[in-house]
Amino acid sequence: MERFTGLRERIYLIIFETDTRAGRAFDVLLICSIILSVLLVMLDSIPGIHDRWGAWLFAAELIITLLFSVEYLLRLYSARRPARYAFSFYGLVDILAILPGYASLLFPGLHFLSTVRILRVLRIFRILKLVQYMGEGNNLWLALTRSRYKIAVFLTSVMTAVVVVGSLMYIVEGAEAGFTSIPTSIYWAIVTMTTVGYGDIAPKSPLGQTVASLLMVTGYGIIAVPTGIVTSEMLRPSAPKPGESCPCCGRKREPAPPQEGELP
Numbered sequence: 001m002e003r004f005t006g007l008r009e010r011i012y013l014i015i016f017e018t019d020t021r022a023g024r025a026f027d028v029l030l031i032c033s034i035i036l037s038v039l040l041v042m043l044d045s046i047p048g049i050h051d052r053w054g055a056w057l058f059a060a061e062l063i064i065t066l067l068f069s070v071e072y073l074l075r076l077y078s079a080r081r082p083a084r085y086a087f088s089f090y091g092l093v094d095i096l097a098i099l100p101g102y103a104s105l106l107f108p109g110l111h112f113l114s115t116v117r118i119l120r121v122l123r124i125f126r127i128l129k130l131v132q133y134m135g136e137g138n139n140l141w142l143a144l145t146r147s148r149y150k151i152a153v154f155l156t157s158v159m160t161a162v163v164v165v166g167s168l169m170y171i172v173e174g175a176e177a178g179f180t181s182i183p184t185s186i187y188w189a190i191v192t193m194t195t196v197g198y199g200d201i202a203p204k205s206p207l208g209q210t211v212a213s214l215l216m217v218t219g220y221g222i223i224a225v226p227t228g229i230v231t232s233e234m235l236r237p238s239a240p241k242p243g244e245s246c247p248c249c250g251r252k253r254e255p256a257p258p259q260e261g262e263l264p
Contacts, residue, residue, distance in 0.1 A: 012078040015071070030071070034097075034120045037064045041115050058104075065101030068117075072098060093119045143233035150229045158222060162189040165215055169208060177204045193219040 017023045043049050044057045072094050079085040086095070097120055100113035144151075166186035173179040178201040179188065188201045192215050203209050 008078050011074055012080070015075055015078060031121055033064060033067065034117050037061065037068075038115050038118050040064075061101060065098060068094075068098050068101075090120075143230050146233040147229045151226060154225055154229070158193070161218075162186055162193060165189045165193075165211065169203065169211060172205060172211065173203050173208045177208070178202070189215065192216060193222065195219050195223070 013020055014022045014026050018027055040057050040061055044054060044061070050057070075085060075091075075094065076082045085091045093116070097117040100116070103113075163186055166189040167182050169188065170179050170182050170185040173185075179185045184201070191198055191201075192212055195216065203212050
């Protein structure tokens with residue numbers, strides 16, 4: 001029993017830890033395999049290469065999928081909390097990296113979804129000891145969470161505007177200019193407001209061109225709004241915890257006095 005426990009601990013140190021030479025070597029080998037797998041899938045999407053080497057590329061992809069499957073099972077076996085790992089971010093990415101390979105045996109073509117494996121390269125943060133910088137990502141996520149209501153109001157206003165403008169253009173231009181339906185006109189309004197400008201649909205009448213010009217100018221002003229909302233939240237200091245100093249005034253926040261019936 002102790003022998004199996006020692007083996008499990010050894011596997012855990014190699015797969016999950018990077019403080020040992022074996023752990024770092026495993027992670028480097030894993031990342032190289034991930035990059036190789038993604039490159040094989042990308043090459044297989046090129047018609048000339050697929051016609052000549054498609055069978056070999058598919059076989060190599062299947063072998064890599066089998067190796068990743070063994071790795072995933074070893075992670076479940078050695079993890080101290082297998083369920084917690086399976087439903088964690090990396091656990092879900094790991095299983096999503098495996099499924100397309102097996103699904104392609106039943107539905108050819110789905111193996112192209114294996115490019116999701118590139119997300120597994122995020123483990124490089126652990127290898128390069130950059131985990132401490134992930135706090136900056138947490139700050140960005142906190143700013144997005146704080147500004148979610150403002151962004152929701154902004155997106156609602158934008159969608160209302162494109163529905164109104166799209167409906168107006170449908171009436172003004174009509175099917176002759178490519179505005180065959182209101183949804184098509186709304187699609188044109190979204191493309192125009194975001195200044196993408198595919199050019200597949202364009203107004204022909206002077207009134208339609210005037211409306212399009214106003215929508216383009218409005219789009220330039222609207223693009224900066226979400227950035228300003230999120231930036232203001234990122235610059236807003238967080239409320240200090242009890243005992244911490246405020247970054248603005250330097251005053252310490254005192255702990256809240258105990259309520260009636262509570263122990264001090």
